[in-house]
Amino acid sequence: MTSFQPTSDTPADDTKLYSGAEIIVKILERQGIEIVTGMPGGAALPFYDALRQSEKTRHVLARHEQGGGFIAQGMSRVLGTPQVCLATSGPGATNLLTAVADAQLDSIPLIAITGQVPQQMIGTDAFQEVDTYGLSLPITKHNFLVRSARELLYVVPEAFRIASSGRPGPVWIDVPKDVQVERIAVENWPEISTPDTPVPAEQSIVKAAADMLNAAERPVFYIGGGAVSSVGASEKLRALIDDKNLHAVSTLMGLGVLPSDHPRALGMLGMHGALYTHSILDRADLLVVVGARFDDRATGKVAEFCPDAKVIHVDIDPSEHSKLKHAHIAISGDVSTTLDALVPLIEDNPRTEWASEIADYRRRMPLKTPDVDNPTSPYGIIKATFDSAGPDAIVTTDVGQHQMWAAQAYPFNRPRQWLTSGGLGTMGFGLPAAIGAALAAPDKAVVCFTGDGSILLNMQEMATLVEERLNVKIVLLDNAALGLVYQQQSMYYGANHFASTLQEAPDFSDLARAFGIPAWNLGNLSADKARERLHEAFAGDGPALIHCPIEAAEQVMPMVPPGGANRDAIDYDSKPTAEQGDRDHAAAV
Amino acid sequence: MLQPYKELPDTAQRPNTVLQLTVRNHSGTLSHVAGLFARRAFNLEAVLVLPDKNADTSRMWLKVAERQRLSQVVSQLQKLEDVLKVEHDPDGDDIFERTDAAIA
Numbered sequence: 140m141t142s143f144q145p146t147s148d149t150p151a152d153d154t155k156l157y158s159g160a161e162i163i164v165k166i167l168e169r170q171g172i173e174i175v176t177g178m179p180g181g182a183a184l185p186f187y188d189a190l191r192q193s194e195k196t197r198h199v200l201a202r203h204e205q206g207g208g209f210i211a212q213g214m215s216r217v218l219g220t221p222q223v224c225l226a227t228s229g230p231g232a233t234n235l236l237t238a239v240a241d242a243q244l245d246s247i248p249l250i251a252i253t254g255q256v257p258q259q260m261i262g263t264d265a266f267q268e269v270d271t272y273g274l275s276l277p278i279t280k281h282n283f284l285v286r287s288a289r290e291l292l293y294v295v296p297e298a299f300r301i302a303s304s305g306r307p308g309p310v311w312i313d314v315p316k317d318v319q320v321e322r323i324a325v326e327n328w329p330e331i332s333t334p335d336t337p338v339p340a341e342q343s344i345v346k347a348a349a350d351m352l353n354a355a356e357r358p359v360f361y362i363g364g365g366a367v368s369s370v371g372a373s374e375k376l377r378a379l380i381d382d383k384n385l386h387a388v389s390t391l392m393g394l395g396v397l398p399s400d401h402p403r404a405l406g407m408l409g410m411h412g413a414l415y416t417h418s419i420l421d422r423a424d425l426l427v428v429v430g431a432r433f434d435d436r437a438t439g440k441v442a443e444f445c446p447d448a449k450v451i452h453v454d455i456d457p458s459e460h461s462k463l464k465h466a467h468i469a470i471s472g473d474v475s476t477t478l479d480a481l482v483p484l485i486e487d488n489p490r491t492e493w494a495s496e497i498a499d500y501r502r503r504m505p506l507k508t509p510d511v512d513n514p515t516s517p518y519g520i521i522k523a524t525f526d527s528a529g530p531d532a533i534v535t536t537d538v539g540q541h542q543m544w545a546a547q548a549y550p551f552n553r554p555r556q557w558l559t560s561g562g563l564g565t566m567g568f569g570l571p572a573a574i575g576a577a578l579a580a581p582d583k584a585v586v587c588f589t590g591d592g593s594i595l596l597n598m599q600e601m602a603t604l605v606e607e608r609l610n611v612k613i614v615l616l617d618n619a620a621l622g623l624v625y626q627q628q629s630m631y632y633g634a635n636h637f638a639s640t641l642q643e644a645p646d647f648s649d650l651a652r653a654f655g656i657p658a659w660n661l662g663n664l665s666a667d668k669a670r671e672r673l674h675e676a677f678a679g680d681g682p683a684l685i686h687c688p689i690e691a692a693e694q695v696m697p698m699v700p701p702g703g704a705n706r707d708a709i710d711y712d713s714k715p716t717a718e719q720g721d722r723d724h725a726a727a728v
Numbered sequence: 729m730l731q732p733y734k735e736l737p738d739t740a741q742r743p744n745t746v747l748q749l750t751v752r753n754h755s756g757t758l759s760h761v762a763g764l765f766a767r768r769a770f771n772l773e774a775v776l777v778l779p780d781k782n783a784d785t786s787r788m789w790l791k792v793a794e795r796q797r798l799s800q801v802v803s804q805l806q807k808l809e810d811v812l813k814v815e816h817d818p819d820g821d822d823i824f825e826r827t828d829a830a831i832a
Contacts, residue, residue, distance in 0.1 A: 276759055277767050281809040284756065301809060458803035 144293040146327040156322035159288035159314065160189035163252065166295040168195040169331050172223050174214065174578055175199070177207035180227025182254030182267060185319035187225075199578065199607060202599035204231050206571040208238020209597065212247055213575020216558045217533065219368065221248035221302040221310075222575070228255050229267030232274065232313070237565060239309045240278040244562025245392060246364060248307035250298050251275070257317040258286070271313040280308030288321040296332035304335040306456040307368055337455065337473035339480060348427075348451045348468045349484030355425035355449075357493045359405070360385055364392030364561065365430015365454060367554040369474035372396070376429065379478065383485050386497060388416055390437050392561045393430070395551035405497070406506060409437040410699045411543045413506035417705040419497055423448045430454060430474045433463040434562065439705035453477050507696065507711055508548055514669040515661050517541075517616065517695075520687045521548045523670055524586055524614050527677040532584040533558065533576045537569035537593030540622035543695040545588045567596030570613065574600060577609035584610050584677070591617040591641055601654035604682050612677055613656075613684040615647055620691040630698070640691070651684035658684040744773055745798055746820025749788040749805065750813040753779055757810040761788065764808065770794055770801050774824050785812065791824055 149169075151157065157165070163186060167175065176199040179187040190198055201207030204226040211224035226235045232253045242249040256265040272284040281301050283294045291314070298310040352358055360380065366372045373396045380387055380403055387397055388408045397404040406416045417439075420426075426448045431437070438444040441463050452459070452466035453474055460469035470477055510516035514523035521544050525532075534549055535558040536542040542559060551557050558576055560568040573587035594615055604611055618625075624639040648658035659676040661669045676683045697708040751757045758777060765772040774791035794801050805814050817823075 272756060273759065276756070277763050282756075456807070458800065458807055460803075462800055 144296055145330045147330045149328045151325035151328055153324070153326070157288070157325050158185065158189065158320055158322050159285075159291055160186040160319040162288060162291045162323075162325065163295055163314070163319075164189045164193050164196065165328065166291070167223060168193060169328060170296070170299050171220075171331075172196050175223040175225055176201050176210040176575070177225030178202075178204050178227070178231060179225075180229075180231050180254065180267070182228035182256055182316050183225060183231070184254070185316060186252070186254060186314065189319075199574075199603065201571070202602050203597065204234035205238050205567065206597050206600040206603065208235045208249070208251065209241070209568055209571035210575040210578070210600070210603070211249055212238060212242055212568075213535065213558060213572035213577075214579040215242070215247050215249055215575075216572065217555055217576045217579040219248075219370065219555065221250050221299050221307075222579075223250045223252060226251070226253045227267065228253060228271065229269050231267075232269055232271040236274060236278060237563075237567075239275065239311065241560055241563040241565045241568065242309040243278050243280065245560065246307050246368060247309065248302040249309040250302055251279075251309060251311045253311070253313050254319065255284070255313045255315040258315045259317070261315065271311070275311040275313070278309075279311045280306075282311040282313070284313045285315070285318050288318055288323045291318070292325070292329050296329045300332040300335065303333075305337070306365070306454075337476050338471075340453075340470045340472035340477050342480065344468060344470055345477065345480045346484060348470060349481055351425060351449060351451060351468060352427060353484075353486045353488070356490065357423050357496075358385060358425040358427060358490075359420060359423040359448075360387035361390070361408070361426050361428040361431055362387050362393040362396050363390045363429065363431025366393055366396045366474050367430075369430060369455070372430070372474040372478065373554045375475060375478040375482065377401070379482050379485065383487065384489055384494065386419070386494075388412075388420065390431050390434065390561075391546055391559065394546060395554045395556045398552045399550045405501075407546055408705065409434075410439070411547060411695050411697060412699075412705065412708070413547075414504035414697055414708060414710055415500040415506075417708060418500045418504060420445050421447070421706055422496065426450050428452045428454070428466075429477075432459045438464070439699045439707075440703055443704035443706070506547060509711065511548070513666055514673065515664065515666075515687055515689065517544045517689055517693050518548050520614065520616060520661075520689070521545050521588070523673055524588070524612075524685075525550055526670070527673045528584055528586050528612065532556075532586050533573075533580060535559065535569045535573040535576060535585065535587045537587075537589040537596075538564045538566045539590045539593055540618070540626065540693070540695050541588045541590045541593075541616040543623075544616075547695075566593040569593060570597050570604070570611075571600045573611045573613075574604050574607065574609060577611050578607065581610075584612065584680075587611055587613045589613060589615050590622060591615065591619060591644055591647065592621040594647070598650070601651065601656055601682075605655040608681055610680045611682050613651070613682070615684060615686050616689050617644070617647060617686060618689045618691040618693065619644060622691065622693075623695070625691055626694045626698075627701075629694070631700070647686045648684065656682045656684050658686060660686045662686070662688040743793065744821070745792050745794070746817045746824070747790045747792055747802065747805070748815045748817040748820060749790065749811050750780075750815075751786050751788050752810040752812065753784055753786040754810070757786070758788075760808050760810055761790070761805070764804055768801075768804060770797065770804075776823060776827065789817065789820055789823055791820070
């Protein structure tokens with residue numbers, strides 16, 4: 140690869156030759172990377188030896204490469220800049236795959252650097268050799284197999300540029316061991332790479348969009364994760380929605396762009412969205428989609444999603460336009476810069492009829508949060524945790540019922556406060572992502588909502604958590620089941636529960652203590668006592684585990700039947716019988 | 729005469745479209761392009777790859793059996809870092825026919 144990388148005027152030391160490993164470390168330092176995370180191994184040892192000598196970049200030792208990948212993701216999701224995870228060849232690389240695929244699905248900037256067997260051994264089935272380039276190809280924004288130390292001067296800054304430009308994503312750099320040890324003279328270091336400046340959308344298209352919005356009688360904004368990644372978009376959206384009396388729904392990834400308690404925030408749409416949210420979307424005559432991609436968990440059966448609405452779709456990735464739902468106006472652009480052009484063209488229009496219709500849906504079909512005042516009920520523990528953690532806390536989740544209850548009911552107030560595995564839905568995300576969040580924001584408490592199923596998938600990272608003494612509070616909702624599987628079997632598989640109960644569980648409090656994490660159990664306590672214990676757990680600034688037993692019979696409601704339209708969601712008072720559930724399921728497949 | 733992909737004629741009349749890509753000439757590029765078609769379930773009828781004279785780039789002709797989703801195919805191809813240009817080659821069918829005739 141001979142591509143050009145602009146050089147800076149920062150000279151390298153011309154009295155020495157730099158190894159490939161030293162070149163990578165130097166460029167990471169210059170990119171402002173203060174923490175890298177991962178696990179060493181044979182093919183990564185030259186790199187680790189160079190890293191040992193860095194005075195600017197510190198290493199956090201994960202206990203599993205997947206944990207390292209999610210720690211780096213946690214940092215990326217909080218900071219909004221590419222962060223770096225490391226692994227050796229072979230199993231190190233394969234263990235990283237899940238965390239990198241997760242970053243790809245949620246558009247998170249991430250740099251994965253792996254050691255590879257020496258080039259002369261590639262293709263010989265050498266010890267700890269896998270085709271990392273081939274494995275990473277379909278789950279990254281881009282990937283590199285580096286052939287020489289000289290190439291690193293181009294590849295590493297380019298990886299940062301690609302990961303952070305346009306729609307962010309993961310970039311994988313696979314570095315054979317001989318490239319890590321090859322020594323070359325370096326005259327000047329490459330320029331520190333920065334994201335490409337977004338190209339502003341064409342003014343004529345923005346004008347057409349403004350005209351369509353101004354003419355709409357029942358518009359709804361549809362806010363996705365792109366409004367989180369676009370710098371400044373959240374403030375601009377809030378101002379627009381406030382000033383022009385507009386309303387907005389949010390995807391799972393867009394939570395926090397508008398505060399949950401914003402008077403014109405219409406909640407989260409999708410499989411577990413409130414009934415009022417979907418009724419309003421059904422009535423909308425215009426959807427203004429900002430940084431979202433019509434994920435099937437958000438839209439339900441897409442052919443029946445927002446049947447009466449025209450669509451203005453703002454997305455920095457043009458391949459999302461009309462991929463799943465036709466865009467009447469497609470704006471290829473960054474959300475924030477597009478809003479700069481769009482906002483001045485939006486006319487005042489109180490749309491009082493629409494506002495009162497919305498208020499009516501909201502009143503008649505609210506999100507139900509039963510037993511919310513009981514701190515050991517599903518919604519109660521979410522609320523009580525917020526009361527103890529305070530509005531500054533960052534929240535991560537694993538995947539399952541606890542994730543959906545938190546998404547529905549936690550009061551978010553800003554973007555990058557909510558870290559969850561949306562697209563890939565990876566159990567095991569929560570704890571390492573919380574460690575990453577705490578590393579990136581050491582002044583804030585980090586809450587990790589998890590379940591008794593999810594926590595076991597990356598619980599080895601408790602050792603990392605203790606070693607780093609981070610302020611992470613693990614709130615474990617324990618129903619002795621894989622709750623969302625159990626719920627779907629209850630509803631759609633004739634209540635035949637199979638492979639979804641976890642009766643032979645460890646004592647989670649003792650397990651946490653074995654790692655050196657103090658633990659509090661909320662089981663069999665009065666509401667007051669449970670709240671008191673939760674406060675105690677949050678009092679310190681180190682790690683803690685709060686164990687909250689709940690009933691396996693608790694369900695996340697509303698729920699859209701898999702494959703069904705959002706309007707067909709069922710709620711607490713309309714749960715189907717087992718036979719109906721089976722019919723729904725048969726119809727969906 | 730190559731055309732920018734935006735000016736594609738109505739392809740409904742023809743079963744296949746031929747796209748000409750200018751790509752970075754390295755061993756991973758073909759995997760990236762072929763992998764994209766496989767994982768997005770796009771139909772790919774034929775591929776021809778030739779290095780350019782400067783050796784830094786190659787040209788790749790793709791015979792694509794996608795009418796409804798052609799613009800989706802093109803915009804996904806344009807996202808690949810190693811794909812530098814995507815154009816529509818209205819005479820592209822000839823390339824495949826001549827190749828076909830040569831090996832028949």
